[in-house]
Amino acid sequence: MTIENDEENPRYIDAVAAALDTAQFDAVALTDLDELKHLDLDEAYQAQHLILSRRIARGESLSGVKLGFTSEAKMAQMGVDELIVGQLTDAMRVEDDGTLDLAGFIHPRVEPEIAFRLSRDVDPTDPTTDLWSAIDGVAAALEVIDSRYEGFSFTLPGVVADNTSAAAYAIGTWHPTTVDLADVPISIRVADELRAEGSTAAILGNPLNVLPRLVTLAARYGLELTEGSVILAGAATAATALNAGKVEAHVAGLGSVSFRAVGGVA
Numbered sequence: 001m002t003i004e005n006d007e008e009n010p011r012y013i014d015a016v017a018a019a020l021d022t023a024q025f026d027a028v029a030l031t032d033l034d035e036l037k038h039l040d041l042d043e044a045y046q047a048q049h050l051i052l053s054r055r056i057a058r059g060e061s062l063s064g065v066k067l068g069f070t071s072e073a074k075m076a077q078m079g080v081d082e083l084i085v086g087q088l089t090d091a092m093r094v095e096d097d098g099t100l101d102l103a104g105f106i107h108p109r110v111e112p113e114i115a116f117r118l119s120r121d122v123d124p125t126d127p128t129t130d131l132w133s134a135i136d137g138v139a140a141a142l143e144v145i146d147s148r149y150e151g152f153s154f155t156l157p158g159v160v161a162d163n164t165s166a167a168a169y170a171i172g173t174w175h176p177t178t179v180d181l182a183d184v185p186i187s188i189r190v191a192d193e194l195r196a197e198g199s200t201a202a203i204l205g206n207p208l209n210v211l212p213r214l215v216t217l218a219a220r221y222g223l224e225l226t227e228g229s230v231i232l233a234g235a236a237t238a239a240t241a242l243n244a245g246k247v248e249a250h251v252a253g254l255g256s257v258s259f260r261a262v263g264g265v266a
């Protein structure tokens, strides 16, 4: 089906959102989505918001935001070169030391991350906003990504519409913001195998540098930064395939976060 790119009536935005939401819900990858061709970046964020509205209508609530493509390793792996932002919900949350059932995922990957915790509501459109001053905790994190596109193959608007492949996340113990995060070792293991290791400096030179970038993106694309929210800074290393077994990220100074992945991919 082809829909004309009529700015007065961008029904293709709804079509993209519905297709991606259904693909996630049913854990069946999309092979062909013609309407995607029409989507620019602004419209991709509109589609992302529509997906989150559908999830909220199913009883989920927003729990945070996540940055994507904040490191060279991720940009090179996925063939894109611009920062993106997606949204997290409580349904994606996995307890530290908890269990994640892989049924319900398409082709999940996992990556080691840094999380920030927001101590108060922040207005990203306020030019005086200093997001760092609103952060009251930092932690090691794991992010599970699961593109709704076959083969994890997408364009920049495509991955933005797909809520930046967000699928699940786990947060380790919160630490005070005095912990040095600028250039410390970060690694990920799956089923006792070291899959990737690097430095937090790979994240824009220092993970703290994602915060002003997030403010800009949140203001431009209408994302909320609310008290208690989690902010994932983006992976420092390439993502690795998620299969059954213990999954653990370690960040020097922040310790470890883990979960046990069980079952098979649908």
Ligand code: OOG
Binding pocket: 066, 067, 068, 069, 070, 071, 074, 078, 111, 143, 145, 146, 147, 152, 159, 164, 165, 166, 233, 234, 235, 239
């Ligand atoms: C998009 C998600 C990117 C990150 O940490 O860079 C991301 C993808 O790679 O499918 O979460």
Ligand code: MG
Binding pocket: 066, 067, 068, 111, 113, 143, 145, 232, 234, 235
């Ligand atoms: Mg990520």
